[in-house]
Amino acid sequence: MSIEIQTGRQPSPQLRVGLIGDPVGHSFSPRFQQPAFDALGIPARYELWHTPAKQLIERIRSLCEPDCLGANVTIPHKEAVLPLLDKIDPLATRIGAVNTIVHHDDYLYGYNTDAMGLLHALHEQGLGTKEQNKISLRGYNALLLGAGGAARAAAFALVDAGVEQLIILNRHLERAQHLATDIQQHYDRPVFSLNDPSFLIPRASSLIINATSVGLHEDISPLPAKILAHYDPDTFVYDMIYNPTQTYLLCQARLMNFRTANGLSMLLHQGAQSFSLWTNQPAPIEIMRRSLM
Ligand code: NDP
Numbered sequence: 232m233s234i235e236i237q238t239g240r241q242p243s244p245q246l247r248v249g250l251i252g253d254p255v256g257h258s259f260s261p262r263f264q265q266p267a268f269d270a271l272g273i274p275a276r277y278e279l280w281h282t283p284a285k286q287l288i289e290r291i292r293s294l295c296e297p298d299c300l301g302a303n304v305t306i307p308h309k310e311a312v313l314p315l316l317d318k319i320d321p322l323a324t325r326i327g328a329v330n331t332i333v334h335h336d337d338y339l340y341g342y343n344t345d346a347m348g349l350l351h352a353l354h355e356q357g358l359g360t361k362e363q364n365k366i367s368l369r370g371y372n373a374l375l376l377g378a379g380g381a382a383r384a385a386a387f388a389l390v391d392a393g394v395e396q397l398i399i400l401n402r403h404l405e406r407a408q409h410l411a412t413d414i415q416q417h418y419d420r421p422v423f424s425l426n427d428p429s430f431l432i433p434r435a436s437s438l439i440i441n442a443t444s445v446g447l448h449e450d451i452s453p454l455p456a457k458i459l460a461h462y463d464p465d466t467f468v469y470d471m472i473y474n475p476t477q478t479y480l481l482c483q484a485r486l487m488n489f490r491t492a493n494g495l496s497m498l499l500h501q502g503a504q505s506f507s508l509w510t511n512q513p514a515p516i517e518i519m520r521r522s523l524m
Contacts, residue, residue, distance in 0.1 A: 246275035252305035255279040263519040291315045300509040301333040316341040331505040346388035348501025368392040372434040376453045378406040382442035433462040441470040446478035
């Protein structure tokens with residue numbers, strides 16, 4: 232799909248794209264999506280579409296209106312939208328969650344850009360290598376905290392990027408086991424599931440990713456400090472939470488001199504990929520970054 236930009240005296244048709252979720256008021260997406268549309272002269276408005284579950288079908292139907300480019304999807308609808316769409320990208324099917332919907336020729340297509348967003352965010356921090364436009368994390372051992380929607384995207388992204396070993400640590404063990412089983416249906420990589428951090432054996436070149444919501448509202452960490460302290464100095468700790476910008480986990484990791492980053496860079500890169508899918512144009516990433524950071 233490409234957006235035709237009107238020139239001359241003809242008024243440009245106003246296009247719409249928005250965020251579907253419940254709640255949506257806290258979202259940072261309009262902050263960096265709107266400046267991107269404006270910078271490229273695309274007459275689109277990025278809106279917040281608060282959608283309780285009982286209005287989801289109606290909301291998805293409204294995306295087929297001619298002025299609608301598509302949508303982002305957030306909590307709690309990332310999984311529920313799958314059966315409501317016409318075609319789902321294979322990666323989003325494996326992950327089981329869609330965060331980007333594209334409206335094209337009366338059809339609705341579902342994608343998951345969280346996965347690539349995470350890999351680009353890690354690569355930007357100097358992790359891994361880029362081989363033929365694909366980010367490789369070969370040589371890293373990943374510890375993933377969480378097994379919810381964001382963790383599922385991260386787990387597939389990490390294994391697809393070639394991590395040596397993936398350990399999924401989650402409060403409810405069955406959810407971690409379920410995710411590990413799903414991954415092993417597609418990839419021949421060692422994936423382990425745990426719910427007790429005291430069984431962790433730290434390894435060199437570790438990458439620790441928090442994909443739980445622990446730390447979002449309170450000063451608590453999803454990984455006890457005494458466990459974190461056993462990791463090698465070259466460990467990188469990434470927290471998907473971006474508000475607060477410094478979670479308790481990140482503060483502890485910094486005190487231990489580990490390299491760290493918060494989830495703003497993932498938010499930026501997943502949003503940039505969504506923008507490209509809606510417009511079929513490269514996202515103005517530096518404009519988006521300046522608007523967000
Ligand atoms: P989900 O609700 O799907 O998953 C929540 C996860 O947190 C589960 O693993 C859950 O464990 C765990 N959890 C929740 N409360 C506790 C607790 N008290 N103790 C231990 N574990 C707990 O949420 P998402 O996966 O969608 O989001 C997770 C986080 O990632 C959020 O903070 C979100 O803001 C962030 N995120 C950031 C993005 C970015 O671009 N930076 C993109 C997407 C998400 P259990 O399974 O045991 O319940």
